[in-house]
Amino acid sequence: MKSKDQRSNKPLELNLQTNISYIREILGNSSDIVIREIRIGNNVDVGIIFTDGLVDSAAISKFIMETLMMDFPQVESQDLDLLPLLKNKVLTVGGIKYVAEFDAVFDAILSGDAIVLFDGYSQGFNICVRGWETRSVTEATTETIIRGPKESFNENLRTNTAMVRRRIKDPRLWMESRQIGTLTKTNVEIMFINGIADDKVVDELRKRLDRINIDGILESGYIEQMIQDETLTPFPTIYNTERPDVVAADLMEGRIAIFVDGTPFVLLLPVVFIQFFQAAEDYYQRSDIGTLLRILRFICFFIALAGPSLYIAITTFHQEMIPTDMLINLMAQREGVPFPAFVEAFLMEVTFEILREAGIRMPRAIGQAVSIVGTLVVGTAAVDAGMVSAAMVIVVSITAISNFVFPSTNMAIPIRILRFPLMALAASFGLLGIFVGVIALLLHLCSLRSFGVPYMSPMSPLSLGDLKDTLIRVPTWAMSKRPHFIGQKNNIRARTPKPKPPKSRE
Amino acid sequence: MNNRIFVSIILISFSLLLTSCWSRKELNDMAIASAIGIDKSGKQYRVSVQIVVPSEVAAKQGGGYETPITLYTTTAKTIFEAVRKMTTLAPRKVYLAQLRVVVFGEAIAREGIGPALDYLARDHEIREEDLYTLIAKGNTAEDTLKVLTRLTKIPAVKMFGSLKTLNRYWAPTSVVQLSDVMFDLITENKHLAIAGIQIVGVKEQGDTKKNVEAVDPATYLQFADTAVFHDDKLIGWLNESESKGYNYITDHVNKTAGHGTCPNGGGTFAIDVIRTKTKVTGSIEDGKPRIDVAVHAEGNIADIECDIDLTQPKSIEQLQKEAGDKVSEVIKKALNKIQHEYKSDVFGFGEVLHRDTPRAWKKIKKNWNDIFPTVSVNVNSDFKIRNIGTMGNSVYQPSEE
16 A cells, blocks of 8 residues: 655655655654664765664664675775665675665665665665564464464564465465555455465455555454454454464465454454354364364353343243252242342343453453452352342353353354343243244344355355364365365365275285 | 334334233242142032242251141132132242142042043143142042151152152052043043042141151051042042052053962062063954953062072973963952942943944943943963072072971
């Protein structure tokens, strides 16, 4: 994205001092802009301009200043133009190119490159000496696993793309870069495997990215919200992850990744509903446990969604469904509870949401205090005080814990939201209300699309071959094809035969 | 467009509120009835409902009054009115969906239980399939429901539990669900037989807490005998052995225990019956109806109290024969009593003849009540011993003299 501002889009002057003062003026004399003036060779004045903190100071002093000031005088310089000579024979740096306009100069300075200007030349050098403090590569905090790679992305775009490149060493892994944000000029890269990813989807993504016109992109969430298909839905239609192995796996399935500088969260698209139930570890462990965990996650999905509403519906409308002994116990617990079951459930759910939110936002140092108070509130004290029944505490707890089972927090959020309308439906209409609510939810899910891919694929529309990685996870040797619903190009993933021992010769 | 969405959201949320949660019942607004007892008082029904006091029953919680149940009794012209009238006594609405047992007093049973059944069948809360029916032998239902029980705090749940176990391990009780009662009443050619329950001990003491504080309660409930009906009227009782015979014929024996006399005189042996199957077939012989009852039973030897060499296949055969004869004997006794004393077709032989010889049945149908006592019944039982327990010969060998 070119800045439309006419101010800086003018060519460099011949006079060094004019250029420097112009730069000073535009950058408002900012204190972090360093302008170093030196004199080299045959008394040529040189100005080195860079932003303190964004550059590698050692590289500047060693590869720029030292070469220019100490090595250069020894080079015979009469027979050549100064600039090509310096570029080709003197400066021992990797990334170097000419700049001739202020536009490029400012971009370079503010992105961490050094600008070298020469008195008497209307051209200068843009030397890549970027080097700033970044968080090191650490273990993933949002998607933890037991078996599998532990590293996760950090805030540095290049580190992140390198981590994926290290996993897929194929020339068909393509990256496209663009800058988004009139102020932030954030680097955004899309990455896909040419020949596997659907070209139409890539084109569509380019179009949607180009449509973005905003002052700043601080996180990939900005991009997600501006390119998603459907905005009126609680369900995520774009996946995000901070695991490089997940990105690599999804690229190989034909998805496209969007890297945004400054955030460890990488976007993946197109996605389907089932993807939010697939943890990276499902594929690293053997298929039997992978399948069991899938099923467990689906059970948890329903508990987290409908746990409290089922409790409300059954205890206030359908008491005949409860075994006598349990009913008597429940009644004994509710003896003296002043609120209807719905209010009781609502109270507990809201209490839990407060605790959870506080747990995330509060300073780490007082975490202990909140968890102690929280345990008391949700636990026995509320029951002893006669505010809620013990059974309700169990229901709310199991609901809350089920909500944490999903590998992706993205899917936990819509469930957390939809739980409340379902509770209201249950309190008004009983089980009937819950079923109507769930059916409405299902219809909504079937209507969603993520970059043209139906959200409920491969279940609806049904694609039998792709069911191998849904409710069950078949062994890796049996997953021979890439998901059909993402792209039809280059569908064969593996041709490994089923492993078996050699036939006995005796 | 936006306006329309806004209006529809408002309307939907109003409709949620306006339903006012109809038919909603909070748990603490209900009184769970565990048993219902029906008696007659003059021309009116006297209905007793055993209500569970949850705080007394639930584990670890104690109230102040310390009886796990309470009994509400009202009198009205119809059962429905009587149940509704209970609101004058109870602070909460009586909830009938968890009923476990329905007990009829002997008096009303002799008058006829048919009219009383309609309400029980028609009410949407009551589930006939899961509701055991009992007749209070020599008593009113009200008194029966008053007796407190040990081990299981709620008497109705005690009865329900006992009936289930009895049904599985002890044949002499006829376990009948309310739906079976209705089915048998509708079935033209079959009469009812319902298990009886009686109060043993001092009737007046059963409803106090003192009763259950003793190791050996002075008053308790016991299942005994089977009530034989003609149409919907009680006409008499079968004792334990006859009840067993009745259950063999109607194929209601799952597991039971029996005994026999050892072949070489003296001493008894006990059999743990593990599986039985009865086939009843009807035929016409010389213009007269004839019923064949074939019982196939399997069992294990449970107890040997005589001198017999179990290692010999021959002795097992002898025991099998003896056990089979014993079953036939039990069946014949029951047949004798029902055919000749009560003259009520509780076995459903009429239904068997209807099924097996439909043409002949048309002729005898009208006079079936007169013919039933004269029908010749051929009993054939075949017993197989599968296992002799964890021991060969008995340790006890009577010394030979």
